[in-house]
């Protein structure tokens with residue numbers, strides 16, 4: 001690899017590592033002949049020790065930025081090494097890496113170099129070269145740059161598998177403090193366009209035989225956790241809004257990494273606990289797959305998630321009047337409310353009980369985490385959590401994880 005491209009790659013791959021909105025669940029594109037595949041089995045994604053996705057070639061087009069977002073390494077006021085790829089260089093890297101089996105696809109983000117249109121144009125050029133000239137059929141995820149022309153977003157959407165617009169902060173107030181050049185309404189515009197064009201394509205497919213795909217793997221976004229005083233309730237409320245209004249496939253969360261000093265930022269040594277990011281992901285899962293509402297996960301009296309106990313267990317502890325649930329009679333949605341029971345085990349339960357009653361003897365074969373579920377269920381009328389349902393405080397101590405012990409140094 002030429003030395004100059006290698007140097008750019010070092011800079012622009014490092015600059016992209018704070019963007020976590022690049023996990024892929026693949027997409028199915030029929031009739032595309034050429035190199036690469038986007039089918040679910042063909043795309044695998046792994047995560048680095050710090051939680052970042054590492055299966056795609058993940059780079060920025062450029063880290064020259066005209067914006068000055070307080071939390072960002074690439075902000076215009078930071079004195080850092082800068083570089084920009086040409087579209088040809090990104091194409092060369094992608095094809096070379098793909099042929100060597102290093103990557104399954106490309107995640108291309110970008111800082112905003114001259115303006116939104118110039119940046120988006122270069123992203124579209126990369127997409128066009130990869131898809132049309134190189135006949136690259138692998139997975140591609142690109143950023144939709146807010147403020148870019150709808151025509152450019154449209155062109156990118158016809159060629160990419162997934163697009164994302166990073167909202168970064170949950171509230172207008174958060175943006176005003178840390179990224180004053182960004183406005184929520186401006187960030188929502190490309191999200192709305194992607195949603196509408198996807199719906200149009202879906203409708204066209206019912207009428208016309210040859211209809212091109214548009215962002216077939218859907219759109220995603222990312223929010224930073226802990227850079228402002230935004231509460232988990234505000235963050236989950238925003239996620240819920242995005243899922244409901246823009247058909248968002250995923251909202252990714254990234255615990256704030258304190259790389260810059262600033263009066264509106266947390267102090268450099270005070271990174272938020274990673275467990276907070278984990279709890280928000282769990283709550284997000286409850287929104288998407290368990291039909292929980294934000295108000296159920298976090299009632300008005302609770303601004304933030306409990307760091308010790310997972311959000312579903314916390315809901316159960318607050319709603320003990322709902323339990324115990326009889327496994328042989330509960331509906332699917334009631335089963336999903338039980339800690340230790342997920343969609344898969346709930347489906348197994350509803351299927352199994354058509355043939356035989358679920359008893360304390362066969363309940364372990366249904367994929368239930370009995371360690372959690374036992375305090376909340378009955379099987380054929382028998383309560384599995386002891387002689388009686390414990391009081392909430394006692395129950396909390398029973399289900400809380402054991403304290404983490406510190407490894408002491410021998411001092412040798």
Ligand code: SF4
Pocket residue numbers: 065066067068069072073074075076110111112179
């Ligand atoms: S626009 Fe993006 S790259 Fe530029 S400073 Fe803001 S977050 Fe960083």
